[in-house]
Amino acid sequence: MKKISIYRPTSIDEAIQILSRHGKEAGVYAGGTDLLIRLKSRLQQAPSYLVDIKKIDNLRYIKEDAQGGVQIGAATKIAEIANSDLLKRKYPMLVEAVNMISSPELRNASTLGGDLLQEVWCQYLRGGYSCWRNGGYICYGAIGDNSYYHSAMGGRLCYAVYPGDAATALIPFDARVKLATPAGVKELSIEQLVPGDMMVDGRIQSHVVRYNEILTEVVIPPPKPGxxxxxxxxxxxxxxxxxxxxxxxxxxxxxxxxxxxxxxxxxxxxxxxxxxxxxxxxxxxxxxxxxxxxxxxxxxxxxx
Ligand SMILES: Cc1cc2nc3c(=O)[nH]c(=O)nc-3n(C[C@H](O)[C@H](O)[C@H](O)COP(=O)(O)OP(=O)(O)OC[C@H]3O[C@@H](n4cnc5c(N)ncnc54)[C@H](O)[C@@H]3O)c2cc1C
Ligand code: SF4
Structure with missing residues (x-):
């Protein structure tokens, strides 16, 4: 595993400052169920400076807003969403979907933000091959065995599928996300958040979140009648x-x-x-x- 440093900021502003200081060498560390596996696999693209967001207040909650919608903090555990009575009542399909994510143990560790922004699970990338997503100039998935976790619908440079179930389940509710950025808060739809393989800050990723931005909240509008x-x-x-x-x-x-x-x-x-x-x-x-x-x-x- 490459040498890493971990920061534990207590505010969003502090976290953004650290991320900005270290540039693309830094990354947000939430539950670690994706990030730590990439580090253990010695992926070149994995960050060396981890910014642990678990000590930041107000990133872990599920609450109803004044309009009857629901706000979910990005550091809320998948298990908390799966067990939320409020969400079961308002958006049972979302609860059904997150209950199918990974295993009970992993759902206790992983967060909603991490599920939305997780890296793809292509075996070449995870095996440390030097492909587009890992600092190289080739896609092994396009030319090799691609029976698992690869796109049936083509790709641009990368042919891996986007793996997150939460995003798929949130789109029918017209959910939106809030990002904290150095220039203030940015709001996006889920489709704008994960538009597929994109070059962002010189690297290929499925989402548009830049190296010094933090996903803070998912907002689901009130359920529509009928x-x-x-x-x-x-x-x-x-x-x-x-x-x-x-x-x-x-x-x-x-x-x-x-x-x-x-x-x-x-x-x-x-x-x-x-x-x-x-x-x-x-x-x-x-x-x-x-x-x-x-x-x-x-x-x-x-x-x-
Ligand atoms: C065996 C296994 C089975 C799985 N099965 C499924 C499945 O069926 N369905 C599914 O959807 N997923 C599945 N996953 C993926 C799993 O849900 C994700 O690993 C997990 O949700 C990531 O959350 P985390 O909090 O651990 O994120 P981390 O590992 O901490 O982070 C993941 C990525 O998101 C970034 N990130 C995290 N939070 C933020 C934030 N707030 N702002 C900006 N960037 C952020 C990190 O920098 C990192 O790049 C599986 C994983 C494993 C290991
Ligand atoms: S599909 Fe994507 S992650 Fe897999 S080898 Fe190709 S570029 Fe790399």
Whole structure:
């Protein structure tokens, strides 16, 4: 493991100052379930200066806001989200999804911010190969065995899938995040946060968070009336694994008519993949058990 130094700031401002001072050599350290594995595997891209955010007050909470939405601090444990009565009542699909993340032990250690911003789990990167994400100029996933954790939908430079279940499940609720930056607070949608492999500060990552920015909060708007949502996840070994494919879906119903829809796939692309064409197709339709068969047949008839 490379030589590392750990800072334990007690405020966001102090943490940002330390991150800014060390530049790309520094990284936020939350639960460590991704970061420490990268360090142990001696990945060149892993930071040498860890900024532990666990001592910072006010990053670990789940609370209802005045509008009836919910705010979740970025350092809140995945297990706390999985066990939250407030979230079970307001967004049961989110709770269902986070209960499928990793194992009970890991959910006790890992945080929401870390799940959203985790590194990809491509075996070449994790094995220390010098690929695009690890300081090199080649993608081994594009030319070698890519049966696990690689994108079915192509990529730009990197072909690894974005692995986070929380992001996939948060998009149907139109959740947003807050980032603390040296220039003040920045707000983004989840889709803007994880747009897929991007060059940020000279390195490839799935998210847009810069080296001296800290994710502080996830904000979920109040549940919309008539919304029904579900999360499905296919895993290679059935338990404790990343999604081979997942689907987070919400339908806003007025009687049986679909007023609005969100359809988001996980585990198949370098980002949570929102299918707006399917959403548009569903809007205005009447919900019935033969909706899909009926519409597939109509589509086939239309195209001969
Ligand atoms: C065996 C195993 C199975 C897993 N299965 C799943 C699964 O099924 N589904 C799934 O979604 N995930 C899965 N994971 C990933 C796991 O959920 C993540 O490792 C975990 O959520 C990361 O959270 P952490 O707090 O430990 O982050 P850390 O390891 O501390 O950090 C992860 C990354 O995020 C950055 N970071 C963390 N917090 C912040 C912040 N607030 N601001 C800015 N940057 C930040 C860090 O700098 C680092 O780059 C699995 C992991 C393992 C080891
Ligand atoms: S898929 Fe991405 S992480 Fe894997 S070898 Fe290619 S560039 Fe590296």
């Amino acid at each position: 919304v029904r949502a579900s999360f499905e996840k296919l895993r290679p070994r059935g338990v404790w694994d990343f999604a081979m494919a997942s689907l987070a879906m919400s339908l806003q119903l007025r009687d049986q008519t679909i007023d609005d829809a969100r359809v988001v796939f996980g585990g198949i692309a370098g980002k949570p993949l929102r299918e707006t064409a399917v959403e548009d197709f569903l809007k205005g339709k009447t919900l019935s058990s033969d909706l899909s068969d009926h519409e597939v047949q109509r589509d086939q008839d239309r195209h001969g």
